[in-house]
Amino acid sequence: MPELPEVETTRRGIAPYVVGRRVTGVLLRRPNLRWPIPPEITALLPGQRIDAVERRAKYLLLHTEAGSALLHLGMTGVLRVLPPDAPVGRHDHVDIALERTSTQAPRILRFTDPRRFGCLLWQPPGTIHERLARLGPEPLTDAFDGDLLWRRSRGRTAAVKLFLMDNAIVVGVGNIYASEALFRAGVDPRKPAGSISRARYARLAAEVKHLLAWAIERGGTTLRDFLAPDGAPGYFFRELMVYGRTGEPCRVCGTPIRQVTLGQRSTFWCPRCQR
DNA sequence: AGCAGTACCTGGTTGC
């Protein structure tokens, strides 16, 4: 399940193989993922040079002069750089073929996604795709801080965990990181967002930044086996404080971790450490 | 506007 750190790790992993390189072809094995894949991609992308690979929220953007391909990995999406003759699996939905260069053999950028929650979209030059237009700030920039959370939460009654996962407030905080950050900040995930103090939000924002930055750093281990068929890292599971630990003792105080459903999502917290 | 509920999708796990 790619969270923001894994998307960023993917970006860093593919960048050396794709930036500055020309696309020689696009193969769509199915017409839709989460949404229909814009058919113009197969006409516009071939022949284009990829100038940059950017990440915005959990989207990866391949920028070219003709426009930008937007890839979202959904829950189970994987993007890999492979030899052109790599065997095709059942869930290999898109191949973007990359030219041979003086230093690199021909490659394909392959998008694999068993559950098909991911998507491939197209953004014409000079425009911002509708799906990106109303997103909140990146969590690892200065635009995101405790004051932002505090200001935007005034008067809001939804649980603070749902507020933290709202993409219009801040992007990239998925279910796992929301539970973990709230634990580290000592905040009960069920509390109304509008009831949390400014100081507590400062702590929460800092914990979100810390967790994501730490995970991106650790994601570097994924890079090494980037070309492997499945680089499921599992790097953070050993270190989780509350996520998936229902009934197990809190790593800080020993109180059994509790679980509740908020917004149809499993939420984990320590009733003693989080108030 | 904010918020709760629902749908999408399929591999893996659980229960009978």
Next chain:
DNA sequence: TGCAACCAGGTACTGC
């Protein structure tokens, strides 16, 4: 053993 039910979860949509 075989099959059904359920779960995971980011995102967008609907309806109150």
